[in-house]
Amino acid sequence: MNARDGLEERSAAAVAVPSFSPLYRQIKALLLSRLQAGEWKPGEMIPSELELAARLKVSQGTVRKAVDELAQENHLVRRQGKGTFVATHAEERTQYRFLRLTPDDGASTRLQRRLLECRRVRAGAEAARALELRASDMAVQIRRLLLTDAEPAQPVVLDEIWLPGSLFKGLTAEKLAAWRGPMYGLFESEFGVRMVRAEERIRAVAATRDEAALLGVTPSAPLLLVERLSYTYGERPVELRRGLYRTEHFHYRNELG
Secondary structure (H helix, E strand, O other): OHHHHHOOOOOEEEEOOOOOOHHHHHHHHHHHHHHHOOOOOOOOOOOHHHHHHHHHOOOOOHHHHHHHHHHHOOOOOEEEEEEEOOOOOOOHHHOOOOOOOEEEEOOOOEEEEEEEEEEEEEEOOOHHHHEEEEEEOEEEEEEEEEEOOOOOOEEEEEEEEEEEEEOOHHHHHHHHOOOOOOHHHHHHHHHHOOOOOOEEEEEEEEOOHHHHHHHHHOOEEEEEEEEEEEEHHHHEEEEEEEEOOOHHHHHHOOOOO
């Protein structure tokens, strides 16, 4: 079967793939382009493998292999006996996928949020470079604290977040304060921006006087700096985050392999 004939529904929005790419990867690229275009919204069920195979005139096994990879990359979620759904940050199991801070005693990692500010400003040089903006472009700057849910609440993380202003028109301090789910869930449901992957750099730093005051530590106290660049579909950078972590009773945890 000629792969070009089989992909009868290929559109201009489809991700370009080399002619020598295996057929299942071509199907994967096509499905990913449709996720990017919003044909299937976060939380929605996609057509069955059998239906997709019929539409695309390829074998069900080819579709299954493509869907398997998309599920492994957290674009899709399989639910036994129900079907395959577009992944969403509103799901309990994915809410903390990008938050790897774990208490030393293994207790719950749920943290309270305290918004410090949310404002629209010209993108600084670092944010503009990371988010592929011009220096004159508008950006949204958010600063917030994450605190333990025990009483009295103790600050654990100081976040500074930069977002492209063109993608987050209408994002205000009031909207953030009223939102009760994960922040990425708000970005997804209200602005149509889904974070699909992130790159992080981690280093040890000393707290400045202002940072120390917000985090309740002494100036020059050691902190863990986690710098994250998050991407949406099409490898587009859409969030630059600089998180300062207290680690007296917490550690940064990651699973490899």
